[in-house]
Amino acid sequence: MAKGWKERGFFELYRDDPERADALVFGRRSGASRRGFLQGAGLATMGAMVGGAIPFSGSMPSGLIPAAMAQGSSAAPKILKMDGKAELVILGDKPLVAETPEHLLNDDITPNDKIFIRNNGIVPDQFAGDPNGWALTIDGEVNTALKLTLGELKQKFKPVTYALQMECGGNGRAAFEPKASGNQWGNGAISNARWTGVRLKDVLEAAGLKSSAVYTGHYGADPHLSGDASKPAISRGVPIAKAMEEHTIIAYAVNGGPIPNVHGFPLRLIVPGWPGSASQKWLNRIWIRDREHDGQGMTGTSYRVPVKPMIPGSKADPSNFRIMESMPVRSIITNIANGTELKAGTRAIALRGHAWAGEHSVSEVHVSADYGQTWRKAKVGKAANKYAWQTWNADLTVPSEGYYEFWVRAIDSTGRGQSHAAANWNPQGYGGNVMHRIAVLIPA
Structure with missing residues (x-):
């Protein structure tokens, strides 16, 4: 990977005095709207700040916040x-909570050290006994x-190993305007590790589901942030149909070894393609319900999305919300970091990344170097199995x-x-x- 360029006045200016920055770059006065495409002195100012000309400035959409500015606009x-x-x-x-750039x-295959971290409670001390003695209740x-x-x-059920997406439900949250509550994820709340375990389906069939079984409720050993032992840190669940899908597994290994404690050692669920909060860590109980689960993180607006669009920033009506299930399509560029200075004279750029789509597959990926005026179709590889991302x-x-x-869309x-x-x-x-x-940036 090429070296990253040094932070310039452009970044500092937008961080410390965004109104003045807009005035310099877009000719904007306080309270005024941006005038549209960069031109004249504004174009020269931005070019000087980013360290080079902007060859496709004429294609830059009106009011676009440049990626370089977004990179350096905060501490x-x-x-x-x-x-x-x-x-x-x-x-x-x-x-x-920690995001993977x-x-x-x-x-x-995402190695263990690069799997993002998302917790709702306190990370428990690592189980000190024989991991094989950890107990799981199905009731x-x-x-x-x-x-x-x-x-x-391990003894009673067939082991399976799959490469599986695990993605936080809030991945991409930082893009909302006005700002939404919660951790301001970019695109890095995603992993595609190789998980080993047993199918939840097989275990539920051994217990024998009653005709009244509708939903699961998941529980783990992580303490509530308050320290109150009577409160679960989080307790989410999924419809029985998703629980019985063959790629929904009770995992005891990742990438060929024990699950790291911060990721749920010694036992956790993996419910691929759905919000990662359903993939309970430190798993010790699965409660089969005769109704939709109403545990911590299942009601109100928690992991729920509007049925009918709402006015941004307006008060939510909980009756207009449904549980979020399949995660949406997403793609990322992974072989070049934002803010990279490429080698002088570079003209041909090979881009690489991953794309995924929750319950679905990715059919096309397109890339652009001119602010979306033209797009080039990428070559999309096959998934290793269902719910694995595609390169x-x-x-x-x-x-x-x-x-x-460089832009990418899937x-x-x-x-x-x-x-x-x-x-x-x-x-x-x-x-x-x-x-x-x-x-x-490609220097002269």
Whole structure:
């Protein structure tokens, strides 16, 4: 990867005095709207600030916030320092939440150190006993309640290994305007690790589902942030049909070894393609319900999206919300980091990344170097199995040195694609799947 360019006055100006920056670049006075395309002194100002000409400035959409500006418009991120983890970006300390920058997600199979971190409660101390002694209870609307140790799960049920997406329901939240509540994820709340475990379907069939079984309710050993032992940190569930899907597994290993404690050692659920909050960590109970589960994180606007569009920033009516299920289509560029300075003289650029689409597959990926005026179709690879992301590759050519933005968008097998701006605003910021953009500089 090419070296990243040094932060310039452009970044600092927008961070410290955005009104003055707009006035310099867009000719905007306080309270006025942007005049449209960059031109004249504004174009010269931006070019000087980013360190080069902007060859496709005439195609820059009106009011667009350049990717370079977005990169430097806030204070430097806090970097995670944890044994066994890469330098993730910390979004929250209590609970611990950390995002994986897109350029660290270039591996086809996400290694353990690059799996993002999302917690709702306190990370429990690592289980000190024999992991095979960890117990899981299956009860509720079943013919035979079960209490199985991890050792018994391994002995009694067929093991399976799949490459599976795990994505936070709030991935992309930072793109919403006005700002939605919660951790301000970019695109890095995603992983595609290789998980090993047993099918939840097989275990539920062993318990015998009653005809009244409708939904699951998941529980884990992580304490509530308040420390109140009577409160679950989170307890979500899924419809029985999703629980019985063959790729929904009770996992005890990842990438060929034990699950790291921060990711749920020794046992967790993986419910691929759906919000990661359903993939309960430190799993110790699955309650089969005769109704939709109403545990912590299942009601109000938690992991729920509007049925009818709402006015951005308006008060939510909980009766207008439904549980979020399949995650939307998304694509990222992974082989070049935002803010990279490429080698002088570069004209041909090979781009690579991944795309995924929840319950669906990715049918097309397109890339652009001229602010979306023209698009080049990428080559999209096949998924390793259902719910694994798909790797794409594309070649772009640029006409000269200067500042460029590379954009990527994906379309899923139902024809749905990614937008320029986050759509279907909701107070918790779910489902924001805007196109990924990176800024690069090619020096003279």
